[in-house]
Amino acid sequence: MLPLPRHVHFVGFGLIGSSLARALRRLNSTIRLTVYDHNPVVRGTIEDLGLVDQVVASLNPVPEGTELLVLAVPMLAFSDILKTLKPPQGTILTDVGSVKGTVEDALRLYAPSLLPRFVLGHPLAGTEHSGPEHGFAELFQKRWCLLTPLSETDPHALGMVQNVWESVGARVDTMSVAHHDQILAMTSHIPHLIAFTIVDTAVALGEDLCQEVVQYAASGFRDFTRIAASDPTMWRDIFLSNKQAVLSMLDRFTEDLDLLKTAIAEEQGDVLFKIFTNARRIRRDIITAGQA
Amino acid sequence: MLPLPRHVHFVGFGLIGSSLARALRRLNSTIRLTVYDHNPVVRGTIEDLGLVDQVVASLNPVPEGTELLVLAVPMLAFSDILKTLKPPQGTILTDVGSVKGTVEDALRLYAPSLLPRFVLGHPLAGTEHSGPEHGFAELFQKRWCLLTPLSETDPHALGMVQNVWESVGARVDTMSVAHHDQILAMTSHIPHLIAFTIVDTAVALGEDLCQEVVQYAASGFRDFTRIAASDPTMWRDIFLSNKQAVLSMLDRFTEDLDLLKTAIAEEQGDVLFKIFTNARRIRRDIITAGQA
Numbered sequence: 001m002l003p004l005p006r007h008v009h010f011v012g013f014g015l016i017g018s019s020l021a022r023a024l025r026r027l028n029s030t031i032r033l034t035v036y037d038h039n040p041v042v043r044g045t046i047e048d049l050g051l052v053d054q055v056v057a058s059l060n061p062v063p064e065g066t067e068l069l070v071l072a073v074p075m076l077a078f079s080d081i082l083k084t085l086k087p088p089q090g091t092i093l094t095d096v097g098s099v100k101g102t103v104e105d106a107l108r109l110y111a112p113s114l115l116p117r118f119v120l121g122h123p124l125a126g127t128e129h130s131g132p133e134h135g136f137a138e139l140f141q142k143r144w145c146l147l148t149p150l151s152e153t154d155p156h157a158l159g160m161v162q163n164v165w166e167s168v169g170a171r172v173d174t175m176s177v178a179h180h181d182q183i184l185a186m187t188s189h190i191p192h193l194i195a196f197t198i199v200d201t202a203v204a205l206g207e208d209l210c211q212e213v214v215q216y217a218a219s220g221f222r223d224f225t226r227i228a229a230s231d232p233t234m235w236r237d238i239f240l241s242n243k244q245a246v247l248s249m250l251d252r253f254t255e256d257l258d259l260l261k262t263a264i265a266e267e268q269g270d271v272l273f274k275i276f277t278n279a280r281r282i283r284r285d286i287i288t289a290g291q292a
Numbered sequence: 293m294l295p296l297p298r299h300v301h302f303v304g305f306g307l308i309g310s311s312l313a314r315a316l317r318r319l320n321s322t323i324r325l326t327v328y329d330h331n332p333v334v335r336g337t338i339e340d341l342g343l344v345d346q347v348v349a350s351l352n353p354v355p356e357g358t359e360l361l362v363l364a365v366p367m368l369a370f371s372d373i374l375k376t377l378k379p380p381q382g383t384i385l386t387d388v389g390s391v392k393g394t395v396e397d398a399l400r401l402y403a404p405s406l407l408p409r410f411v412l413g414h415p416l417a418g419t420e421h422s423g424p425e426h427g428f429a430e431l432f433q434k435r436w437c438l439l440t441p442l443s444e445t446d447p448h449a450l451g452m453v454q455n456v457w458e459s460v461g462a463r464v465d466t467m468s469v470a471h472h473d474q475i476l477a478m479t480s481h482i483p484h485l486i487a488f489t490i491v492d493t494a495v496a497l498g499e500d501l502c503q504e505v506v507q508y509a510a511s512g513f514r515d516f517t518r519i520a521a522s523d524p525t526m527w528r529d530i531f532l533s534n535k536q537a538v539l540s541m542l543d544r545f546t547e548d549l550d551l552l553k554t555a556i557a558e559e560q561g562d563v564l565f566k567i568f569t570n571a572r573r574i575r576r577d578i579i580t581a582g583q584a
Contacts, residue, residue, distance in 0.1 A: 051509045188503050194490065198545060201541070209478075212475050220482075225578050229571065229572045229576075232572060243556055246556060250553055252493050256484070265535070281431065
C-alpha cells in the first residue's frame with residue numbers, strides 16, 4: 001500500500017472536511033493537519049474542537065510541507081479559490097464537490113497548470129447536519145467515493161487520493177465527469193429538490209394546516225424533512241452547478257408523476273400496483289448492493 | 293383508567309395488527325387474542341409465530357366473547373368485509389385504515405347498525421416491512437393515533453378504543469374524517485407517491501444507468517427507496533381511496549416544483565436559498581414536536 005500523506009491541508013472545513021480529518025488522525029496520530037476556512041466563526045469552532053494542528057486565516061500562503069490539499073467548499077466557491085490559490089510545488093490537490101463539471105470548468109479556466117495534480121473526487125457520504133462540529137471519523141466507512149480523473153491527471157496523484165479514501169474505509173470507483181454528474185442528479189440532487197419542494201408545499205398550506213402537518217408528520221413527510229434539512233448554501237450551489245442534468249432528470253420525473261396522477265384520477269389500480277411492485281424490487285437491489 | 297378488553301379479535305393481521313397484538317400481550321399475559329386473515333399462507337405464518345390463542349379460517353362467526361374487534365386490512369377490503377361481518381352483540385369495533393372517508397362510506401352503506409360502536413382509528417406508525425412476522429410491541433410508542441368519531445359514535449366505545457391505544461404507548465387525538473384525510477394526504481400519501489415515482493423514473497433510465505443509480509444510491513435516493521418499499525397493495529388502495537385529497541395536494545406540489553424548476557433554469561439563487569432555509573426550519577419544528 002502507498003504511504004499516506006504526512007501533511008494534509010483543508011480549504012473549507014465543514015461536515016466532510018472535519019470527518020476526513022478525524023478519520024486520518026485516527027489512522028495516524030502524527031499526521032499534520034492544517035485548515036483554512038474563510039469564515040472566522042467556523043475557524044473559532046475548529047480551534048475549539050482541537051482536531052487539527054493549525055488553523056490559518058488566509059488562503060495563501062498554503063502551509064509549507066502540505067502534501068495533499070483538500071478543497072471542501074460549496075460548489076460556487078471553486079472559481080474564486082482557484083483564481084487565487086497558490087499551492088506549493090508538488091502538492092497534490094483534490095476536492096469533495098457534488099458536481100464535477102463545475103470543478104473541471106473552473107480548473108481549465110483559472111488554474112490549468114494544476115490539471116495534472118488535481119484529482120476530482122466526491123465521497124457519497126453526509127448527513128443532514130452541517131459544520132465541523134458534526135463530523136465523525138466513521139462517515140466514509142463502506143460508502144463510495146467517486147473519482148473523475150481527467151485526461152491530464154497524473155496517475156501518481158490519482159493513486160494517492162484513492163489511497164487516502166480507501167484508508168478511511170471508502171470504496172473507490174472512477175468514471176467520467178459527465179457520467180458522474182448525470183448519476184448524481186438522479187441519486188441525490190433530484191431527491192433533495194423534491195424533498196425541499198414538498199416541505200415548501202406544506203408551508204404554503206397556511207399556518208394552521210402546516211402546524212398539523214408538522215405535528216402528525218408520519219413516515220414519509222418526516223423522512224423528507226430530514227433530507228430537506230441539509231445545508232441551504234451547499235444545495236443552492238449544487239442545483240445551479242448541475243443545472244442541465246438536474247433539469248433533464250426533473251423532466252423525466254415530472255412525466256412519470258403525471259402518469260401516476262392519471263392512474264389515480266382514472267382509478268387504474270393495476271398500473272399503480274405494477275409501479276409500486278417495481279419500486280419494492282429496486283429497494284431489494286439496493287440492500288443487495290450494500291448501500292441501504 | 294378503564295379496563296382493557298379481555299378478548300381482542302383481529303380481522304387482517306399484518307404489520308399493524310401483529311404489533312398491536314404483541315403490545316397487548318405484553319401488557320396482559322391472560323388477554324385472549326384471536327385472528328382471522330383471509331390469506332391461508334398468512335394464517336400459517338401466524339400459527340407459526342405463536343402470538344395468538346386461536347387462528348380462525350372464516351370471517352364469520354366472530355369468536356364468542358370478543359370485546360374488541362380490530363379491522364386491520366387494506367382500504368379496498370372494507371366494503372366486502374362490512375357487507376358480511378356479523379359481530380356478536382356488544383362487541384366494539386375499530387379499524388386502522390389510512391383513509392377514514394372510505395371506512396365511513398362503507399359503514400354507512402353496508403353496516404349502518406354498527407355506526408354507534410365502530411370507532412374509526414388510524415395509528416400513524418409503520419415501517420417499510422409488511423406481514424405479521426415484522427410486527428413489534430414498541431411500534432406505537434410515542435406515535436400518534438388519530439380517532440375520527442362520527443356523530444353516531446358511542447362515547448363508551450370511543451373511550452375503550454382510546455384506552456387501548458394509550459395503553460400501548462400511543463398519543464391519541466380526535467378530528468373529523470375529512471380533516472384527517474386531508475392531513476394524511478400531505479404527511480404520508482403524497483410523500484409515498486413521490487417516492488414511488490422517483491424510483492420508477494430511475495427504472496425507466498434503462499438497465500445500465502439504473503444499475504449505477506442503485507449502486508451509488510446516495511442519501512436522498514436511498515431514503516426514497518426505503519419509503520417506496522412499502523406494501524404495494526396497501527398503497528394502491530390508499531391512493532384510490534383518498535383520490536380527491538391526494539390529487540388536490542399533488543396539484544399544489546406540482547406548482548411548487550415548477551417554481552423551483554424555473555428558479556434553477558433562470559439561476560435565481562436567492563429563491564432557492566430562501567425555500568431551502570424554510571425547509572430546514574420545518575425540520576426543527578418537527579424535532580421540537582417530538583416526531584423526528
